[in-house]
Amino acid sequence: MYKAGIYIITVLLSVYALSGINFNNFFKKEHDLEAKVFVIILAFVLGYLLGSFIIDFLSYSKVY
Numbered sequence: 001m002y003k004a005g006i007y008i009i010t011v012l013l014s015v016y017a018l019s020g021i022n023f024n025n026f027f028k029k030e031h032d033l034e035a036k037v038f039v040i041i042l043a044f045v046l047g048y049l050l051g052s053f054i055i056d057f058l059s060y061s062k063v064y
Helices: 002-018 032-060
Strands: none
Touching: 002 032
């Protein structure tokens, strides 16, 4: 159950981090929806990667 919490927290952190970047400058004019969808997809990808890193780090750092 803790894995789902880690993924949720990391996705929210990535959304917060990506909110400081204006992606509208990278897209054509009047393509605001595509920019928002890109940010959402990027936030999920970054959140998943960061969450997987944290989960793997915690599992490998256990002393056996």
